Amino acid sequence: MKFGVFYEHQLPRPWDDDAEYRLFQNSLDQIELADRLGYDYAWEVEHHFLEEYSHSSAPEVFLAAASQRTRNIRLGHGIVQLTTNHPARVAERVATLDLLSHGRVELGLGEGSSVTELHPFNLRFRDKRLVWEDAVRCTLPMFWNHGWEYDGPFFKFPLRAVLPKPKQKPHPPLWVACSQLETIKYAAHRGMGALCFKFVDLEAARAWVNAYYNNFIHNQEKLTDYQTNPNLAVVGGFMCAETDEEAWEKADGWTFFQFALGLYNKEGPFAPGEVNIWERYQEWKATPAGQRRSGSELIGSPATIRERLRELQAAHVDQVILLNQAGRNTHQDICDSLELFAREVMPEFQADEANHQAWKQGVLNKEIELEVIDTEPFNITSRQAPTQAPSAEHRDMVSGSAGRPAAKRVS
Numbered sequence: 001m002k003f004g005v006f007y008e009h010q011l012p013r014p015w016d017d018d019a020e021y022r023l024f025q026n027s028l029d030q031i032e033l034a035d036r037l038g039y040d041y042a043w044e045v046e047h048h049f050l051e052e053y054s055h056s057s058a059p060e061v062f063l064a065a066a067s068q069r070t071r072n073i074r075l076g077h078g079i080v081q082l083t084t085n086h087p088a089r090v091a092e093r094v095a096t097l098d099l100l101s102h103g104r105v106e107l108g109l110g111e112g113s114s115v116t117e118l119h120p121f122n123l124r125f126r127d128k129r130l131v132w133e134d135a136v137r138c139t140l141p142m143f144w145n146h147g148w149e150y151d152g153p154f155f156k157f158p159l160r161a162v163l164p165k166p167k168q169k170p171h172p173p174l175w176v177a178c179s180q181l182e183t184i185k186y187a188a189h190r191g192m193g194a195l196c197f198k199f200v201d202l203e204a205a206r207a208w209v210n211a212y213y214n215n216f217i218h219n220q221e222k223l224t225d226y227q228t229n230p231n232l233a234v235v236g237g238f239m240c241a242e243t244d245e246e247a248w249e250k251a252d253g254w255t256f257f258q259f260a261l262g263l264y265n266k267e268g269p270f271a272p273g274e275v276n277i278w279e280r281y282q283e284w285k286a287t288p289a290g291q292r293r294s295g296s297e298l299i300g301s302p303a304t305i306r307e308r309l310r311e312l313q314a315a316h317v318d319q320v321i322l323l324n325q326a327g328r329n330t331h332q333d334i335c336d337s338l339e340l341f342a343r344e345v346m347p348e349f350q351a352d353e354a355n356h357q358a359w360k361q362g363v364l365n366k367e368i369e370l371e372v373i374d375t376e377p378f379n380i381t382s383r384q385a386p387t388q389a390p391s392a393e394h395r396d397m398v399s400g401s402a403g404r405p406a407a408k409r410v411s
Contacts, residue, residue, distance in 0.1 A: 001313055001349040001356060004041030004321040005034050005338070006078065006235055009056040012256065012278035012328055020055060026331040028065055033335055035070035037342035038350070041106065042066060043078035043195075043235075043321055048117045049269070052277040053260040060093040067101035075101050078195055078321075079110030079177040082135035083128050084121045087155055088162050090135075091142035095166040103167035108195055109136065110177035113261070116269035130154070136190075136223045141407065144170035150407045173229040181379050184208050184232070188215035191228035195321075198236035198312075200296045204378035205315035208232075210370040213363050224407075230364060233319035234312065237297040237326070239333070240341040244300040250337070251299045253327025255290065256281050281327075298322060302344035309349055316359055 011023050031042045044063055047054035056062065063075045075097070080090055098105040111128040112118045118125055134154040142148050142162040149159035166172060176187035178196035187194035194212055199205040212232050222228070237254030241247035259281050264270075284290045298305050298320070312320060322341070324334050362368040 001352060002040040002319040003346055004043050004319055005039055006043045006321045006323040007325050008045050008054040010053060010326050011055050012052050013276050027325060028069055030334055031066045032069045034338055035073040037338060039073055041074045041076050043076035045078055046081050050116060050264055053264060060097055064097055064100055074106050075104050076106035077108045079108035081112045082109050083112045083118060083123055083131045087135055087139035087157065088142065090139050091162050094172065095143065095164045098166035098168055098172055099164060105172040106175060107172040108175035108177055113179060114265050114268060116264055133223055140171060140224055140226045170227055174226060181208060184212050185215045188212045189219055189221055191220050191222045193229040193231035193233065195233050198234045198296050200294060202311040202315060205312055205317060207373040207375045207378050209315045209317060210373050211375050214370055214372060231318045233321055234317055235321040235323055237299055238322035238324045239299045240302060240305055240337045242301060244304050247300045250329065250333040253329035254297060254299065256327030259284055302340065306345050313349060316356065
């Protein structure tokens with residue numbers, strides 16, 4: 001099993017003039033520490049206009065800075081919003097980051113989470129899956145074709161040489177953001193890694209891991225000729241301390257993380273400064289719902305976290321991504337947590353990586369047959385309502401009479 005750290009750049013009110021400066025500098029210090037401690041991945045999101053919840057609108061800049069302060073840790077876009085970025089700019093920035101980092105980029109691709117983010121870019125929420133698919137077809141061949149042109153339903157691109165090219169050939173590993181559990185199957189269908197939120201228990205984890213790999217093997221349909229990436233990673237709220245009680249005292253940010261995005265999805269968009277989300281969170285936290293714990297969090301003593309990780313290990317999860325830069329979790333607590341986990345917990349699971357890779361190779365070679373488990377009992381929407389189905393008009397744009405989008409490469 002591999003381990004990552006995860007960054008939203010959360011910044012609850014009140015703020016002072018240097019609050020964002022301290023936030024970014026502390027995050028870089030934490031990633032530099034994680035690299036020294038042997039963590040495998042550092043993931044950074046892209047969000048827009050989400051006050052307090054995420055001040056991370058330029059992840060390529062932040063990850064470039066991190067690349068110069070680290071040596072081994074993989075640097076993950078978790079994710080690039082393909083719907084709000086021009087395909088050529090995505091290819092240019094990702095390739096540049098890959099060169100600067102000596103080939104350490106992981107490329108997560110996402111649609112955007114809400115109308116708050118999408119509408120200012122003249123995008124309709126219900127179209128985001130179709131726009132995303134068209135963007136994948138347009139963007140990815142730019143990495144390996146010297147010249148590329150594309151004519152799709154949403155993106156038109158004349159023949160150009162998109163430069164530079166990434167160090168990793170033909171491109172960095174590809175992932176899909178799975179804010180809804182059902183999207184895990186979609187990621188497998190497209191031959192990409194799945195970035196999802198932690199499952200409630202071992203049964204759920206096994207059901208979704210099996211569904212992912214069974215779809216990857218038996219129901220794969222790539223959008224264009226990219227390299228597949230069979231991987232399933234789960235993000236979980238994290239804080240490691242000497243006792244469970246101490247860990248929960250230091251991990252208040254995890255429930256803020258869940259509350260804040262839920263508030264944007266239910267009530268947003270908000271006028272700038274209209275809502276103090278931290279104050280709303282304090283009110284919610286005093287309710288029974290605000291006191292509830294799922295039991296799946298990676299928050300507690302080394303012994304508690306070790307027990308929960310063993311469930312994910314038994315289900316054959318590839319990577320666990322630890323989220324403790326959240327809410328008002330302090331820089332010192334985050335660093336102490338990373339150090340304690342790396343010393344007391346992580347070595348056992350990293351040492352089992354060879355066994356896990358042998359199991360995975362057996363699955364991919366069809367030497368190991370995974371049980372088909374109904375995922376519906378475990379299909380809890382994690383962050384937002386399901387994406388609306390595309391209209392007949394837009395279905396026709398990408399299939400039917402409109403045919404496949406035209407594309408041309410020049411080697």
